[in-house]
Amino acid sequence: MNRKIEYASFEVTSYCNLNCSFCNREEVIKHPKHISVDSWIYMLEKLKSHPIREAKLQGLGEPFMHPHFAKLCKIFKEYFPDSKILTATNCQYRITENFTSALKYIDMIYLSIDGYKENYEKFRKPSKWSKLINFLEILKNVNKYNCKITCNYVVNKENIMDIEKIEKLCKKYDIEELRLNIAQNWSENSTLKDNNNTWGYSRQELDFLRSNYKNKIKGKAPWTWSDCFWVDKGMYVTAEGNVNVCAINTSPEPLGNIFNNNIDGILNNERMKEISMACKKNKPTNHCLNCSYKELSPLLDELLN
Ligand SMILES: C[S@@+](CC[C@H](N)C(=O)[O-])C[C@H]1O[C@@H](n2cnc3c(N)ncnc32)[C@H](O)[C@@H]1O
Ligand code: SF4
Ligand code: SF4
Secondary structure, three states: OOOOOOOOOOOOOOOOEEOOOOHHHHHHOOOOOEEEHHHHHHHHHHHHHOOEEEOOOOOOOOOOOOOOOHHHHHHHHOOOOOOOOEEOOOOOOOOOOOHHHHOOOOOOEEEEEEOOHHHHHHHOOOOOOHHHHHHHHHHOOOOOOOOOOEEEEEEOOHHHHHHHHHHHHHHHOOOEEEEEEEOOOOOOOOOOOHHOOOOOOOOOHHHHHHHHHHHHEEEOOOHHHHOHHHHHHHEEEEHHHHEEEOOOOOOOOOOOOOOOOOOOHHHHHHHHHHHHHHOOOOOOOOHHHHHHHHHHHHHHHHHHH
């Protein structure tokens, strides 16, 4: 096995201005950090032989809180000119040059909006609906270059009825696509079933989602561990340089550290091999036992097929 990375997620910062109810950031991030520009270059040098086609410049933090985010995007495109950059943002800040310049290099942004007014503020504390509207008003007149602006809506039991209102909001502000993501659980030691908000949708709720929004719901079903692309060609790097297998289990022991270890050694080490082989045989190790892709598979199967 000599893994080559095609899809990478880079947590350029673990600072965040929000504490969203469905996000496990607070549980994982003890000492927030911005990756420095020098470390970024050092890391990309180590990765430059890998055929990265798509990179998500986000992790458990707000990417645009990084003071040099636009510069990181520019440097990434210098190393990987044919690769796509994706990112997500919570829209809870003033648009500055760091944002407008980054749009030159980003291929797709997900605006994270998952509820209308009170619900929006409830799940994304301490956000303000008025700040979001202000952000969208300014964004409307900003040069987007070739960047596709989409909305990523994390669905839970309590915000299903707001989807229609956010669909209208997207139309009003020229947001190109509304993507519905059923809430996941990114912790290794708990499951979606542990949370009443994210499990136990009623028949009525499922029928409502299926009949109105089937074509907007993202995800793959049926899905099982042997379908996992991360173990073949993916990687997640935290702001400290810790290399993890994927972005779905965000609380494991890292495979290694990109600043301290040889990257090909990390990507092909014994633990990685064990996780990968176990997925291929559909006999997951503890790392993958509570994988949200697997947990959501029966639900998504009902919604999508
Ligand atoms: C972790 S955030 C980082 C970027 C930025 N802070 C934001 O919220 O957009 C990346 C994306 O993951 C989504 N997200 C967070 N927790 C989630 C969960 N439990 N299930 C599914 N998506 C989640 C967010 O809504 C956001 O669109
Ligand atoms: S979802 Fe994004 S904005 Fe919310 S706490 Fe997580 S990283 Fe921060
Ligand atoms: S938890 Fe395991 S199966 Fe799930 S995405 Fe990560 S590596 Fe793949």
